[in-house]
Amino acid sequence: MASVDLGKVLDKAWADKPLAEVLAAPVSALKGVSDRDGELLDEAFGVKTVADLADLKYVRWAQALAALDAAK
Structure with a gap:
């Protein structure tokens, strides 16, 4: 899996926190x-945390569709 620059995806207050x-x-x-x-x-979805968002079935479905499109 590709690495992620946490400074680019998290607010400053969270960038140095443990995963x-x-x-x-x-x-x-x-x-x-x-x-x-x-x-x-x-x-709308009962999402309270970053982990909840990552586990949201609609997010996973959208990622799967995007991956299918990228593979063509």
């Missing part, structure tokens, strides 16, 4: 995701 802490963090720890976005994700 387990980041996964347990609210989705607003992701760069570009506001507290309000996090509230809406929780309301």
Whole structure:
């Protein structure tokens, strides 16, 4: 799997945290995701943490579709 520059995907406050802490963090720890976005994700899908977002079936489905398209 490709490496990820955490400074590019996380807000500054989270970039130096251990991975387990980041996964347990609210989705607003992701760069570009506001507290309000996090509230809406929780309301719509029950997503509270970064790990919840990663495990959301709709995210996995979209990733699978994108991978299929990239493989053609």
